[in-house]
Amino acid sequence: MDMFSEVLHLFLSLDNILAIALGVVIGVVVGSIPGLTATMAVALALPFTFTMEPVAAILLLVGIYKGGMYGGSITAILIRTPGSPASACTLLDGYPLAQQGYAKKALKTALYSSVIADFISNIALIFFAAYLAKIALNFGAPEFFWLICFSLTIIISLASGSMIKGLLAALMGILLSLVGLDEVYGSQRLTFGNYNLMDSISFIPLLIGLFAIPEIIEFYRKKVVPHIKAKASGVGMTLAEFKRCLKPIVRGSLFGVLIGAIPGTGATAAAFISYSDARRRSPNRDNFGKGEVEGVAAAEAGNNGVAGATMIPLLSLGIPGDVITAIILGAFMVHGLTPGPIMFQENLTLIYALFVGIMCSSLVLLVVGNGAIKYFSLIADIPKSILFPIVLMFCVYGAYAVNNDTFDVWLMLGFGVLGYIFNRAAIPAAPFLIGFILGPMFEDNLRRSLLIGHGDMSIFVRGPITWFFIALTLGSILLALYRYFSTRRQSSRPGKAQETP
Amino acid sequence: MKHIVKAACLAACSSALVAGVSVSTASADEWPTGDVRLVVPYAPGGTTDVLSRRVADLLQDELDANVVVENRPGAGSTVATGRLARGGRDVDHTILMASPGHTIGAAIYPDLAYDPVDDFVFLQNLIDIPNVMVVPADSPYDNVIEFVEAAREQNMTFSHSGVGSSIHMSGELFKTLTETNLTAVPFAGSGAALPALLGGDVDVSFENMPTVLSHIRSGDLKALAVTSAERSPHLPDVPTLTEVGEYSLDQFVTTAWFGLIAHESFPQEAQDAMHEALAGVMQREEFLSFAEQLGAEPGQVSGESFQQFIAQEVERWQEVAEQAGISQ
Numbered sequence: 001m002d003m004f005s006e007v008l009h010l011f012l013s014l015d016n017i018l019a020i021a022l023g024v025v026i027g028v029v030v031g032s033i034p035g036l037t038a039t040m041a042v043a044l045a046l047p048f049t050f051t052m053e054p055v056a057a058i059l060l061l062v063g064i065y066k067g068g069m070y071g072g073s074i075t076a077i078l079i080r081t082p083g084s085p086a087s088a089c090t091l092l093d094g095y096p097l098a099q100q101g102y103a104k105k106a107l108k109t110a111l112y113s114s115v116i117a118d119f120i121s122n123i124a125l126i127f128f129a130a131y132l133a134k135i136a137l138n139f140g141a142p143e144f145f146w147l148i149c150f151s152l153t154i155i156i157s158l159a160s161g162s163m164i165k166g167l168l169a170a171l172m173g174i175l176l177s178l179v180g181l182d183e184v185y186g187s188q189r190l191t192f193g194n195y196n197l198m199d200s201i202s203f204i205p206l207l208i209g210l211f212a213i214p215e216i217i218e219f220y221r222k223k224v225v226p227h228i229k230a231k232a233s234g235v236g237m238t239l240a241e242f243k244r245c246l247k248p249i250v251r252g253s254l255f256g257v258l259i260g261a262i263p264g265t266g267a268t269a270a271a272f273i274s275y276s277d278a279r280r281r282s283p284n285r286d287n288f289g290k291g292e293v294e295g296v297a298a299a300e301a302g303n304n305g306v307a308g309a310t311m312i313p314l315l316s317l318g319i320p321g322d323v324i325t326a327i328i329l330g331a332f333m334v335h336g337l338t339p340g341p342i343m344f345q346e347n348l349t350l351i352y353a354l355f356v357g358i359m360c361s362s363l364v365l366l367v368v369g370n371g372a373i374k375y376f377s378l379i380a381d382i383p384k385s386i387l388f389p390i391v392l393m394f395c396v397y398g399a400y401a402v403n404n405d406t407f408d409v410w411l412m413l414g415f416g417v418l419g420y421i422f423n424r425a426a427i428p429a430a431p432f433l434i435g436f437i438l439g440p441m442f443e444d445n446l447r448r449s450l451l452i453g454h455g456d457m458s459i460f461v462r463g464p465i466t467w468f469f470i471a472l473t474l475g476s477i478l479l480a481l482y483r484y485f486s487t488r489r490q491s492s493r494p495g496k497a498q499e500t501p
Numbered sequence: 502m503k504h505i506v507k508a509a510c511l512a513a514c515s516s517a518l519v520a521g522v523s524v525s526t527a528s529a530d531e532w533p534t535g536d537v538r539l540v541v542p543y544a545p546g547g548t549t550d551v552l553s554r555r556v557a558d559l560l561q562d563e564l565d566a567n568v569v570v571e572n573r574p575g576a577g578s579t580v581a582t583g584r585l586a587r588g589g590r591d592v593d594h595t596i597l598m599a600s601p602g603h604t605i606g607a608a609i610y611p612d613l614a615y616d617p618v619d620d621f622v623f624l625q626n627l628i629d630i631p632n633v634m635v636v637p638a639d640s641p642y643d644n645v646i647e648f649v650e651a652a653r654e655q656n657m658t659f660s661h662s663g664v665g666s667s668i669h670m671s672g673e674l675f676k677t678l679t680e681t682n683l684t685a686v687p688f689a690g691s692g693a694a695l696p697a698l699l700g701g702d703v704d705v706s707f708e709n710m711p712t713v714l715s716h717i718r719s720g721d722l723k724a725l726a727v728t729s730a731e732r733s734p735h736l737p738d739v740p741t742l743t744e745v746g747e748y749s750l751d752q753f754v755t756t757a758w759f760g761l762i763a764h765e766s767f768p769q770e771a772q773d774a775m776h777e778a779l780a781g782v783m784q785r786e787e788f789l790s791f792a793e794q795l796g797a798e799p800g801q802v803s804g805e806s807f808q809q810f811i812a813q814e815v816e817r818w819q820e821v822a823e824q825a826g827i828s829q
Contacts, residue, residue: 040572043545047554050787140702183687186609186664186827193612195583198576264693313692317699318715320692323544330551333794338715404573405580444689451686452702454656 003349010055010353019056020361023063024368030064031071032083032376034208035398038068042327054335055350059357061328062311066118066361069267069307070369073110073300078103078379079391081212081398086267086303088207089275092430093288093295095211100291101234103380104373108236109293110300111369113249117301118362120253121260121308125315126355132261132309133316135465139262141448142460146469148442151269152434153476154276166431169422173435176201183444184451196407203268205399205412206436212395213416214423216388237293245297248278252298256305261312263321267303269441272434274302280479289428308358315339315351532771533594536567539761540597542581544574548630548709548795552759553598555791556627556782563778577665578602579610585764586615592764593771596624599762601667604814608822609665617815622767623807625779626760626800628792631729632671633710634742635722637701645725645745648705652681657704660686660694664827667757668694670818671707671728673825674755679748685825698722709757710735710796730754735796760800760807776803 023045030041041064049057072087077094090110097106124132139147179190180200191197237245252274259270278298279288288295311328313319318340320326332339337347344351379387399412422429453459460466537560541553550572557568573581578600585597607617634645642648651657659676661669664687676683686703688694691712697703699721706713707728714735716722724739732741742753761779763771782788783799792799802810 040545043550043554043572046551047558050555050558137696137700140697140700181664183664183689184685195576195580195610198610199574263696264689313696317696319695319699322692323547326547326690326692327545327551333711334791336794340715341719341721342715403575403580404571405575444687448686448688451684452658452697454658454684 003352006349007352007356010349011356013053013056015053015056016059016353016357017360019052019060020063020357020364021368023060023065024067024361024364027064027067027069028071028074028368028372029067031068031087032074032372033398034075034081034083034212034394035204035401037084037204038065038071039323039327041068042324046327046331049331050334054332054337055353055357057331057335058328058354059361061324061331062354062358063361063364065324065328066304066307066365067368069118069304070111070114070300070365071372073114073296074107074372074376076211077106077110077296078376079212079387079394080215081391081395082207085203085207086271086306087299088211088268088433089271089299089302089430090296091211092275092299093290093292094299096289096291097293097296098380102291104234104236104377105241105293106296107373107377109241109245109296111366111373112237112242113245113252113297113300114304115362115366115369116249117253117256117304118307118365119359120250121257121305122355122358122362123308124257124261125308125311125358129312129316132257132312135258136262136313136319137317138463138465141445141452142462143465143469144262144265145442145445145449145460146466146473148438148445150469150473150476151273151276151438152442153473153480154273154280154434162426165425165427169427169429170431170435173432173437174439176206177436177439183440184447196405200440201411202399202402202408203436204402205408206415207433208395208398209412209415210419210422210429210432212391213413214419216392216395217416217420218423219384219388241293245294248274248282248294248298249301251277251281252301253305256302256307257309260306260309260321263313263319265441266322267306269437270306271299271302272430272437274305275299275430276434289430311358315343316341318343532768532774533564533566535594536569537564538591538595539568539570540581540585540595541570541572542574542578542597542599542602543572545572548711548757549598549600549759552628552791552795555788556598556761559782559785559788560778563781564774576610577606579606579613582606582617583614585762586620588764588766592766593768596761596763596775598759600759601670601757601814602665603762604811605665605667605670605818605822607815608818609827618808618812620765621762622765622772623804623811624761624763624772624775625783625803626758626807626810627779627783628795628797628800629729629756629758630795630797631710631727631733631756632668632707633713633717633724633736633739634675634705634707634726634728635698635713635717635724636705637698638721638723639701640704640723642725643723645740645742645750646747648725649679649681649748652679652683652704656682656684658684658686658702660688660697660703660706662688662691662694667755668707668709670821671755672705673827674753674817674821675707675742677821677824678750678753711794714796728753728755729798733796733798758800758810760802779803 027038030036031038042061072084073090076082076087076091077098080095082088082091094106179197181198182189255274256270259265275298278294279285282294284292310321310325313321314325320329396409399408402408449459539553539557541550543549554570557570561568659672661672698706713722717724726742727733727739728742742750
């Protein structure tokens, strides 16, 4: 009981509540502006936390992280410009929904699934941190390699329409991901001597170019103003839809938790894996990519599921899984605290106070998100002839802001043209992005495994985790083959029936 | 219509938030005559960034002027450094937070358009962070000599946080000096590299002290040696590599240093003002406790001796990079 009151005493102060609320608001606003990421916002806020109490300081940063994770989906849905890389996947179904006049539905779906995933992730952090940290430590390069293999097999399910076009897009993504410095030898690959390409192709300009620019080109090419009425005041998410989305949300959250707990993977990969998995399992499979609420829900659940879970390796092992948690680690250290096993012994009340705050942040996200939807969805009412020039300005600004360099603006415009060609040729963007994100992870972990194992292949079957993912990979391929042949049989049957009479 | 106005207001507010508001407080006659720009050659969030923001905060008081931090990441700090070397507008109000990337970058990136020593003035070395040679807790080796003897007999691996990082180059330097069979295993940052070390997938690492200090204290990692010239007050029982006294390890003194540099045309008046201000910053309690938290020691060199140190570093890493066959 003493502990309980101490925790409450530590947490229940106006400063802490304000820190969470302020953090989430900053996160949502910054996250929704293309080119400004939650990472930047957390880094910029860090100096202000030096003079704050430790709990409030950490909660402010965590709030920004969570708000930013959700905020990216707003512009992805409304103007086809992902505010942050992790929301690129939300756009695949969110924007078509907005186009059909269901902007509010898409935004609400994104919010609710974000909040639920965030909540599940927090629960995992609070109750299963020790177990998940153990898994994370046993998750070496070979295990990672098989996880990526499994994820790549999911692409098969994403190649809607033409399988050839899907594979083509995925290979193009992998090819572009090769640009930059070789991870092992440091030699340059496909940089053509241009120092701007040494750090590989920046992801944000690629996303903005690929998605936002083709819409603008298309609009000015046709020069017709589409009349879509009553978007901002449209219907939200219905109960039936919510029930339908619940399963993908829970599964997506669990993907997010697993991926978040393993250092070095990231929310973008989680969103795509969750999205692909949802599509594969959904009865509305064919509607994915055309405006399916389940798609929005799965994507947002995947990326928000990561947020709480990245705190697992940070708090229990003292290992930051991504840049944001690295900054949060810095904030801990400035206050004389070192995350890791020792902190659980020495500062347990503080950790519990943080947990209470982190749980509250999910609630705050719900409130702030609802407010944000109310105002941001007004964007949907702006006539496109006024909106698109503003969007174009944001595209240029967003691409520039990543590295403060005009090279990225040209890169963004180049990808705009590529995206337009993709649209015209009906080449799907999702496999392209998955190839771009997972390709390097595949290569790096393959090479890392071989280096660790001194070239001995047996490292790839070294333990239960590798066996588990090998089984999943094989299962996934077999399932895809079974589906492929059974749909062919089904589609060939009515054809024959027509021939007989 | 009301909705459009509302949305427009919202857009205006958010862009104002992005742009930020800067008001100069400096007097007109002496340097600085405007805002001072502190360029961070890495993305937000790393040690360089965190340190820069802390220093900018304190420097602001000392200079009585705004110090604006600007991130310009790319190609292991060489993009921002190259831009500074080219000079241009504001060059007398621009300073850059240099780190081992400055000297190692010169060794591993081909066709740099600048000279890492002659094109800059070196203001002040702010902090030095030693690296620690660490092995997993269940490693059979308890000291450097045992480790080296074993690594000469069999193949071993060391993890690092990316090609050209001080962690990577320290490993390569160790390998060259001790003539051991070490293979470098790259990871995307120390956060991703640590689990491999804790889980025993790799045999050794030369991590920055702040990254591994808590793991050493909790007993999850064993520290065999520190790479600084003197023992670290954080790990008084751990010997330095020079103390080993074998395998030419007496040449192995290296730290992750951080310091401020500027364009070679940085006015003398500005240099004097900066020296004074930085001396003030380094005496501040906030700075010292921050350095302490990072496991760092306050920097020792400034001005010409800082420049000499850089020249030696460039030469050293060039040799190591050549022997390790990295890039160029």
